[in-house]
Amino acid sequence: MTKRTSSKHKLDRRMGENIWGRPKSPVNKREYGPGQHGQRRKSKLSDFGIQLKAKQKLKGYYGDVTEKQFRATYAEAVRMKGDTSQNLIGLLEQRLDMVVYRAKFVPTIFAARQIVNHGHVMVNGRRCNIASARVKPGDVIELGQKAKDMALVIEAQSLSERETPEYVAVDGTKATYVRVPTLDEVPYAVKMEPNLVVEFYSR
Known part of the structure; x- marks a missing residue:
């Protein structure tokens, strides 16, 4: 069983987005990150930072699955024929x-x-x-x-x-x-970028 290590609302605030589209999400009231310095954390992200955030957001959306489990899913998506990012979403949706x-x-x-x-x-x-x-x-x-x-x-x-x-x-x-759905069919509440996740793991 995967253990959720942080509140789902903290996940929303850390990402600055209402990941699941829930009406009670704190992001609906304040879009900055948690903590006393949350409002000042607006520094520009590097390419690595953007890719990492995309991975954390996708991983969090599917119930904050463990890194080991998520990486294994990615490895399986790579072995399959076709587009790796589409394969990754298909496997997660299954x-x-x-x-x-x-x-x-x-x-x-x-x-x-x-x-x-x-x-x-x-x-x-x-x-x-x-x-x-x-x-x-x-x-x-x-x-x-x-x-x-x-x-x-x-x-x-x-x-x-x-x-x-x-x-x-x-x-x-x-x-x-x-x-098995394609990326366009999956009803995400926010924009997901599995192509950035693929870039993150293939560095």
Whole structure:
């Protein structure tokens, strides 16, 4: 299980952007970084700094996955045919916790990881408690009976701040992963630049 080492709101403030598009994000009120010197941290970033920030933002968006796990995903994307940045996004969007989040079963990616880790999610009728498990096109993801009555799940389904993308077909508490999306199809709340992540790792 990946441990979140900092508050998701701190992540927003550190990046200076409302990464998940949540209405409660502190960035909606103040765009500068955290801490007493946050307002003065406006120095120009180097190319390395820009690439590092792009990597940290993408990594944070997917639930602050560990560096080891993220780098392994990148290495797999490199080995695949086609554009590496597109492959990277495709692999990240195939994570079980991300599909649960995209299907609007839960309000946040962190809640998605928790509900998977606690064994409340089934893939093709079999319980799966590994958040990073890879979902394939045609797989059916369903919430267990206990999860269906959770306040968290009921709240998430009424959220208007994000839509379910076309590559995840939802029917109540059941979702089908239709296809691996392209970068343009992924509904990010802010601009993501996986090409800069590729540049960062290929230095």
